[in-house]
Amino acid sequence: MRIRSGGRDDVPLLMAFGDEAVAWMNSRGNTQQWGTEPWTGNAKREEGFLARADTGGMRILEDEDGTPLGAMVITEQRQEYVPAVDERELYVNFLISSRRHSGRGVGRALIERAKQEAAERGIDLIRVDCWAGEEGNLVKVYESYGFTRVQEFKVGEWPGMLLAMRLSESPVGERASGERPAGG
Numbered sequence: 001m002r003i004r005s006g007g008r009d010d011v012p013l014l015m016a017f018g019d020e021a022v023a024w025m026n027s028r029g030n031t032q033q034w035g036t037e038p039w040t041g042n043a044k045r046e047e048g049f050l051a052r053a054d055t056g057g058m059r060i061l062e063d064e065d066g067t068p069l070g071a072m073v074i075t076e077q078r079q080e081y082v083p084a085v086d087e088r089e090l091y092v093n094f095l096i097s098s099r100r101h102s103g104r105g106v107g108r109a110l111i112e113r114a115k116q117e118a119a120e121r122g123i124d125l126i127r128v129d130c131w132a133g134e135e136g137n138l139v140k141v142y143e144s145y146g147f148t149r150v151q152e153f154k155v156g157e158w159p160g161m162l163l164a165m166r167l168s169e170s171p172v173g174e175r176a177s178g179e180r181p182a183g184g
Contacts, residue, residue, distance in 0.1 A: 123167075142161075
């Protein structure tokens with residue numbers, strides 16, 4: 001697997017990943033996390049991804065043959081609905097994997113890349129927020145990546161969890177050194 005920088009041309013890919021995720025979540029009874037409508041054709045969502053593409057923090061994980069497996073957007077800007085911190089941070093603004101390639105370590109590989117980029121920038125703190133419904137199943141996934149819970153929050157009726165990771169507190173084998181393979 002390899003990770004490349006993404007841009008505006010990758011927005012349809014992210015929209016398609018979202019379509020897959022919404023269909024999968026809805027088939028499991030989860031209609032609250034990302035709603036029930038496909039992302040493709042949603043002008044507001046597309047506009048948001050175009051703006052994210054312009055940040056320079058979009059990363060696309062591909063298989064050896066160039067097949068896209070997942071995507072992430074990282075910035076040094078937190079989401080507006082979470083509290084600020086008094087230090088630089090790398091914020092995972094978006095993370096998704098293709099449902100067709102689940103179970104291949106896509107999310108973990110992208111988080112490893114975020115750790116590497118944070119270390120390269122001299123940043124010790126990485127934060128992310130996620131859906132906290134369904135008994136916190138997604139929160140548990142982020143915890144398996146090395147994040148710890150910071151605080152619960154709500155955006156309207158949408159339950160969320162803010163999580164954080166300090167690179168200085170990662171075990172030696174997990175530090176972002178750039179030496180681990182992308183498939184981590």
